[in-house]
Amino acid sequence: MSWEDNVRKVVPYTPGEQPKLDDIIKLNTNENPYPPAPAVQEILDSFDISLMRKYPDPNAQILVDALAKTYGVKSSQVFVGVGSDDVISMAFMTFFNGSKPILFPDVTYSFYDVWADVYRIPYRLIPLTDDFRIEPKDYAQENGGIIFPNPNAPTGVLESLGTIEEIISANPDSIVIVDEAYIDFGGMSALPLLDKYENLLIVQTFSKSRSMAGMRIGFAIGSGKLIRYMNDVKFSVNSYTMNQLTLLCGAKTLEDDAYFCNTTSKIIATREDAKTKLAELGFTFPDSYSNFIFAKHQTADAAMIFDQLKKCRIFVRYWNKPRISQYLRITVGTPQEMDRLYTALTEILAEEETA
Amino acid sequence: MSWEDNVRKVVPYTPGEQPKLDDIIKLNTNENPYPPAPAVQEILDSFDISLMRKYPDPNAQILVDALAKTYGVKSSQVFVGVGSDDVISMAFMTFFNGSKPILFPDVTYSFYDVWADVYRIPYRLIPLTDDFRIEPKDYAQENGGIIFPNPNAPTGVLESLGTIEEIISANPDSIVIVDEAYIDFGGMSALPLLDKYENLLIVQTFSKSRSMAGMRIGFAIGSGKLIRYMNDVKFSVNSYTMNQLTLLCGAKTLEDDAYFCNTTSKIIATREDAKTKLAELGFTFPDSYSNFIFAKHQTADAAMIFDQLKKCRIFVRYWNKPRISQYLRITVGTPQEMDRLYTALTEILAEEETA
Numbered sequence: 242m243s244w245e246d247n248v249r250k251v252v253p254y255t256p257g258e259q260p261k262l263d264d265i266i267k268l269n270t271n272e273n274p275y276p277p278a279p280a281v282q283e284i285l286d287s288f289d290i291s292l293m294r295k296y297p298d299p300n301a302q303i304l305v306d307a308l309a310k311t312y313g314v315k316s317s318q319v320f321v322g323v324g325s326d327d328v329i330s331m332a333f334m335t336f337f338n339g340s341k342p343i344l345f346p347d348v349t350y351s352f353y354d355v356w357a358d359v360y361r362i363p364y365r366l367i368p369l370t371d372d373f374r375i376e377p378k379d380y381a382q383e384n385g386g387i388i389f390p391n392p393n394a395p396t397g398v399l400e401s402l403g404t405i406e407e408i409i410s411a412n413p414d415s416i417v418i419v420d421e422a423y424i425d426f427g428g429m430s431a432l433p434l435l436d437k438y439e440n441l442l443i444v445q446t447f448s449k450s451r452s453m454a455g456m457r458i459g460f461a462i463g464s465g466k467l468i469r470y471m472n473d474v475k476f477s478v479n480s481y482t483m484n485q486l487t488l489l490c491g492a493k494t495l496e497d498d499a500y501f502c503n504t505t506s507k508i509i510a511t512r513e514d515a516k517t518k519l520a521e522l523g524f525t526f527p528d529s530y531s532n533f534i535f536a537k538h539q540t541a542d543a544a545m546i547f548d549q550l551k552k553c554r555i556f557v558r559y560w561n562k563p564r565i566s567q568y569l570r571i572t573v574g575t576p577q578e579m580d581r582l583y584t585a586l587t588e589i590l591a592e593e594e595t596a
Numbered sequence: 597m598s599w600e601d602n603v604r605k606v607v608p609y610t611p612g613e614q615p616k617l618d619d620i621i622k623l624n625t626n627e628n629p630y631p632p633a634p635a636v637q638e639i640l641d642s643f644d645i646s647l648m649r650k651y652p653d654p655n656a657q658i659l660v661d662a663l664a665k666t667y668g669v670k671s672s673q674v675f676v677g678v679g680s681d682d683v684i685s686m687a688f689m690t691f692f693n694g695s696k697p698i699l700f701p702d703v704t705y706s707f708y709d710v711w712a713d714v715y716r717i718p719y720r721l722i723p724l725t726d727d728f729r730i731e732p733k734d735y736a737q738e739n740g741g742i743i744f745p746n747p748n749a750p751t752g753v754l755e756s757l758g759t760i761e762e763i764i765s766a767n768p769d770s771i772v773i774v775d776e777a778y779i780d781f782g783g784m785s786a787l788p789l790l791d792k793y794e795n796l797l798i799v800q801t802f803s804k805s806r807s808m809a810g811m812r813i814g815f816a817i818g819s820g821k822l823i824r825y826m827n828d829v830k831f832s833v834n835s836y837t838m839n840q841l842t843l844l845c846g847a848k849t850l851e852d853d854a855y856f857c858n859t860t861s862k863i864i865a866t867r868e869d870a871k872t873k874l875a876e877l878g879f880t881f882p883d884s885y886s887n888f889i890f891a892k893h894q895t896a897d898a899a900m901i902f903d904q905l906k907k908c909r910i911f912v913r914y915w916n917k918p919r920i921s922q923y924l925r926i927t928v929g930t931p932q933e934m935d936r937l938y939t940a941l942t943e944i945l946a947e948e949e950t951a
Contacts, residue, residue, distance in 0.1 A: 242769050243769050244691070244741075244768075244769050244770055244771050244795050246694065247691060247692060247693045247694035247740055247741065247770075247771070248690060248691060248693065248825050249689060249690050249691075249693045249825075249829055250825075250828070251828050251829060251832045252828075252832075253827075253828045253829075253830075253831030253832045254831055254832060254835060255831075256651070256654050256831075256835040256836070257651075259650075259651055259653055259654060261653075267650075270651055272649055272650050272651065273649045274649070275649065276645060276646035276648070276649055277645055277646075277648045277649060279645075281645050281648070282645050285640050285643060285645065288640060290631060290632055290634075290636050290637050290640065291631035291632075292810055293631070293632045293636070293807065293808050293809070293810040293811050293845075294627055294628045294629070294630065294631055294632060294807040294808070294809060294810065295614075295622075295627050295809055295810050296611070296612075296614055296625055296627065296803070296809045296810060297809075297810050297812070298614060299611050299614060323678060323834060323836075323837055324834065324836060326833075326834045326835065326836070327833075327834045327837075330833050330834055334604060334714075335603060335604050336599070336602060336603060336604075337602060338602045338603065338604045339601065339602035355832050356832070356833070358832065359689075359829065359832040359833060385602055386599075386602065413599075414597050414598050414599050415599055415602075416599050416602070440599050448651070452648065452649040453648050453649070454648070454649060454650055454651045454652075454836075455647055455648040455649065455650050455651060455652050455839055455840045455841075456648050456839045456840075456841070457652070457836055457837070457838070457839045470603050470604075470605075472608075473605070473606050473607075473608045474604055474606060474608075474714065475608075476608030476609055476610075476611075477606045477607075477608045477609060477710050477711070477713065477714040478681075478682075478685050478711070478714060479678060479679065479681045479682045479685055480609060480611040480681065481611070481678075481679060481681070481809075481812055482678055482682075482812070483812075484810055484811045484812045484839075484842060485810045485811075486810075486811070486841060486842075487839060487841075487842075490648075
């Protein structure tokens with residue numbers, strides 16, 4: 242018997258690299274290529290540092306209220322946390338306590354199985370179809386909860402509200418979490434379903450469409466009952482998860498809807514252009530509704546391309562995992578960054594052909 | 597069977613009130629009455645908001661390195677989190693996974709039993725002596741881990757390094773967490789014991805002595821092995837817990853040791869003065885080595901004083917709990933704030949006597 246016997250041993254999630262080099266093109270963590278809404282600067286300019294001595298508002302009210310207003314729900318329907326990872330982690334801890342396995346796709350956000358492991362939640366992987374789609378009928382089986390992203394990560398595939406509703410309505414005794422981290426890049430949110438389904442929890446983030454990955458803000462919207470349960474668990478773990486400066490920056494950025502629409506539109510346009518360019522270079526990919534493209538080359542090896550791009554100081558994401566080991570997840574950057582990517586890919590593929 | 601059967605039902609921790617009133621004297625959450633080190637302003641002035649679009653450093657290296665330098669340990673011995681609550685919560689999840697009960701004092705930080713409940717950890721309360729002291733022999737029994745604050749909260753009582761070492765050395769097969777949230781107000785840290793004991797984890801915070809409760813920064817120092825285990829769990833819950841602005845502010849404040857010494861000295865001086873004043877008003881209290889005094893009046897009822905002070909817009913902390921229901925925990929404020937407290941107490945107690 243040693244203290245090590247009592248240690249929770251886990252295989253942690255591996256986040257995408259955050260290289261500390263200058264002059265790199267970082268298309269590996271789905272960050273937004275544009276800065277956050279300019280008004281955020283006003284918060285930094287006017288913040289009184291003497292306020293730091295006081296605890297922040299444990300209810301994060303200013304941000305909760307701003308989100309409620311933005312999404313047309315009640316403040317009691319909003320939960321905020323330290324990025325959507327914190328929010329989903331809390332949701333796993335709160336809602337997935339049964340003995341039956343929770344269900345999620347086999348190809349999906351690679352944190353789900355890590356949370357299930359750390360919280361000792363049994364789970365069952367539901368294979369996506371060959372073209373990476375969710376088949377709602379596969380989720381009509383006994384389960385202790387359901388989670389999937391829409392659009393899915395890392396595929397970028399969007400499911401219709403009809404598909405989502407089919408899953409939710411078939412599972413009234415389970416919490417269904419729809420992880421909408423990438424919904425603002427052309428997808429339709431499940432928010433309209435909230436009035437009909439008490440068991441639906443929608444999770445979104447400021448890390449992608451709102452250019453604030455660095456501030457760590459995520460949120461969930463659901464029935465008041467679900468949010469109360471989540472807050473009980475949150476207040477059993479850490480009363481004050483978000484600092485006051487973060488709350489203010491988050492609330493401020495929600496005020497500038499024009500900027501938000503403008504930057505997401507630019508990213509969508511760059512993505513659509515990327516689809517043409519990557520196809521010309523010999524890539525295939527499921528149609529993406531996110532800020533990344535999940536691309537496979539017709540002949541060249543994904544791991545090789547990944548390594549070669551890195552030598553060109555271009556970082557994309559690659560997983561050596563079943564079903565996806567020939568794919569690269571490429572974040573949509575600025576048009577200039579994408580041009581450098583296309584140039585590099587052209588050279589890499591030309592060399593490969595002559596090799 | 598309904599989704600509610602799978603919900604983790606808990607009784608959450610109740611933080612001290614954060615009233616949104618102006619012109620109140622807030623002596624209820626052990627906040628520092630002085631602002632953080634002035635150099636923190638430089639961080640806000642120079643921070644480039646476009647950096648917010650990128651994820652922060654998941655390893656929080658700038659803050660980890662600054663703490664390692666400040667406390668003379670290796671960076672691999674430092675873990676940082678969103679306040680010491682986040683750090684202790686992670687430590688509970690990481691180290692307290694056995695079937696034997698963990699041990700902590702019956703009168704102590706009221707979050708310990710909440711964490712034990714939320715993580716389903718069995719625990720046993722070890723009564724403090726009549727004068728609120730820890731008796732090391734009481735901890736020489738089978739256990740799955742040990743935690744206590746030093747100085748203890750809400751009593752303010754400091755135990756000697758000899759007492760601490762007696763507990764640690766008697767429990768080589770348990771992780772012993774010493775929660776030093778209040779150590780900078782005149783106590784001796786257990787840091788010198790780290791070289792001898794691999795099973796010791798020391799937790800501190802920026803919320804009290806460093807005036808940064810609002811920024812949520814806590815840290816643990818221990819053997820490299822302990823910190824690795826904690827990081828594995830942390831990376832299984834949320835890769836990026838601390839935002840980049842917070843990391844920079846935290847690292848910056850560590851640079852100004854003179855300011856830190858000056859403000860903690862002022863608080864200690866005000867506390868020593870408060871001991872005289874409160875004794876004159878008829879209060880008794882264990883000798884405090886923290887930034888609060890845990891005081892009981894010889895004749896007047898604690899709940900009555902608490903309510904009356906609130907009417908005077910002075911907030912202190914009161915728990916209607918066994919052994920401590922006649923005590924008030926009074927945070928040490930500025931000398932001016934304390935003067936207003938003494939005046940109010942004088943009036944309340946005079947009225948009580950004539951009543």
